[in-house]
Amino acid sequence: MLKRLSILGSTGSIGTQALEVCEAHGFSVMGLAAYSNEALLEEQTRRFRPQLVCIFDESRYHSLKARVADLPVRVVTGIGGLCEAASLAEADMVLNAVSGMIGLRPTLAAIDAHKEIALANKETLVTGGELVMRRAKVQNVPVLPVDSEHSAIFQCLNGYRHCKVNRILLTASGGPFFGKTRAELQYVTKKDALNHPNWSMGQKITIDSATMMNKGLELIEAYWLFDVPPEQIEVVIHRESIIHSAVEFEDCGVIAQLGMPDMKLPIQYAITYPERRPCPTKPLNLWEVGKLTFYEPDMETFSCLKTAKEAIRRGKLYPTLMNCANELAVQLFLDGKISFLQIAELNERVLELDGRGEVTVDNILNAEAAAREFVLSSI
Numbered sequence: 001m002l003k004r005l006s007i008l009g010s011t012g013s014i015g016t017q018a019l020e021v022c023e024a025h026g027f028s029v030m031g032l033a034a035y036s037n038e039a040l041l042e043e044q045t046r047r048f049r050p051q052l053v054c055i056f057d058e059s060r061y062h063s064l065k066a067r068v069a070d071l072p073v074r075v076v077t078g079i080g081g082l083c084e085a086a087s088l089a090e091a092d093m094v095l096n097a098v099s100g101m102i103g104l105r106p107t108l109a110a111i112d113a114h115k116e117i118a119l120a121n122k123e124t125l126v127t128g129g130e131l132v133m134r135r136a137k138v139q140n141v142p143v144l145p146v147d148s149e150h151s152a153i154f155q156c157l158n159g160y161r162h163c164k165v166n167r168i169l170l171t172a173s174g175g176p177f178f179g180k181t182r183a184e185l186q187y188v189t190k191k192d193a194l195n196h197p198n199w200s201m202g203q204k205i206t207i208d209s210a211t212m213m214n215k216g217l218e219l220i221e222a223y224w225l226f227d228v229p230p231e232q233i234e235v236v237i238h239r240e241s242i243i244h245s246a247v248e249f250e251d252c253g254v255i256a257q258l259g260m261p262d263m264k265l266p267i268q269y270a271i272t273y274p275e276r277r278p279c280p281t282k283p284l285n286l287w288e289v290g291k292l293t294f295y296e297p298d299m300e301t302f303s304c305l306k307t308a309k310e311a312i313r314r315g316k317l318y319p320t321l322m323n324c325a326n327e328l329a330v331q332l333f334l335d336g337k338i339s340f341l342q343i344a345e346l347n348e349r350v351l352e353l354d355g356r357g358e359v360t361v362d363n364i365l366n367a368e369a370a371a372r373e374f375v376l377s378s379i
Ligand SMILES: NC(=O)C1=CN([C@@H]2O[C@H](COP(=O)(O)OP(=O)(O)OC[C@H]3O[C@@H](n4cnc5c(N)ncnc54)[C@H](OP(=O)(O)O)[C@@H]3O)[C@@H](O)[C@H]2O)C=CC1
Pocket: 008, 009, 010, 011, 012, 013, 014, 015, 033, 034, 035, 036, 037, 038, 056, 082, 097, 098, 099, 100, 102, 120, 121, 122, 123, 146, 147, 148, 199, 200, 201, 202, 203, 204, 205, 263
C-alpha cells in the first residue's frame, strides 16, 4: 500500500532519513513540521509538495509563508499547527520525530484522528506512556516503534505474541565515555560528549547516549510499548550496535535483530509494517564486523540509568519530572552553563519533587513547569 505520511520533525536526523525512505518507495508526504529551520522546510516543501507545513516558531511563520507563497500549501504555526499537522485528513500515518516532550500533544491528536503512529519521539512515552497507550487502545490505533532497540524488540516478538517473555535484552552502545570513571567525566566537553561511537543523531539524543539517560528513557519506552515490567528489562552494553536488542522467551530461547547502525531500516519497517521491502541501507557483513562484545553497565558512573529505574518504579508523574529536568539540563550543558556530571545530579535530585499526581495532560504540563523551576533554581 502506498502510505500517505505527515512527518513531524522533518528537518532533523530521523525526519530527513524518513524522507529518503519515502522518496525510495514513492510514499506521499502530506504534512511536514519543524521548529525553526525555514530554509530546509522550504526545500522539502518544494520537493515533496505537502498540503500543510508547520513551523512551530511563530516568529518564522510570515517568513516561511512568503518563501512558499507560489505553492498550494497551507502554512501553520505553534502547538495548534503541530497538532493540525498530526491530524491531517489526507494522511494515513504520522511519523513523530520531533525531539522532546513537546511531541506528546501531537501524538494524542494523531491518535484521536485515527492515524497510525510511527513513534521515534521516546519522550512522548516517558512522560505520557499511560495516556498514549490507553488512548491508542481505545481508538484501535497502532503505535509502531521507530527507536532502533524498540523496532528490534518489535521484530523479535512478531510471530511470538502468544509466548511468555522472560526478559528483554536492551542493548546500549555505552556511548563515548564507556569505561571512564566519574573523575574522568568531570571536565568532559560538549565536543567529547557529541562524539557518539556508532550513530549520527540530533544533539539532544547524542548527549543522552553519553550520560546513558537514553537507555533509561528507552527502558521506560519499552515498558509502555511491550508491557514488560522494568525488572525484566536488562540493559546490556554492546559496543558495536549491531545487535539492536533481543528477547528471551520462557524456554530460554533468545531471538535478536541485527543490522548495521542505520535508522533507515527501523524507520522503513514502521512505515511498511507488516511488509518488508528493500531498504536503502548497507547490508551487514559479519566478517567485516569481526567480533561482538558485551558488558554490564556501570550504574554508579552512569547514574542516569539508576534514576530512570527509580522514576518508573515510582510511576505517576516521576518519569515526567525526570524527563523535563533532563531536557533542560541537556540544553544547559549544550549552552555551556552546566557541567556534564551536573546533568545526572539534576535528574536525580528532581525526584525530590512530589510526582504522585494522576497522569493527565494538565498535570504533565504542571510537572514540566515545576521541574524547570527546580533545575533553574538549583544551578
Ligand atoms: N536520531 C536518531 O537516530 C534517533 C532519534 N530518536 C528520537 O527521535 C526524536 C528526534 O531525534 P533526532 O532526529 O535525532 O533530533 P534532531 O534534533 O535531529 O531533530 C529534531 C527535529 O524536531 C524538530 N522540532 C523540535 N522541536 C519542535 C517543535 N516544537 N515543533 C516542531 N518541530 C520541532 C526540529 O526542527 P528544527 O530543525 O527546525 O529545529 C527537527 O526537525 C527524539 O525523540 C530522539 O530521541 C530515536 C532513535 C534514534
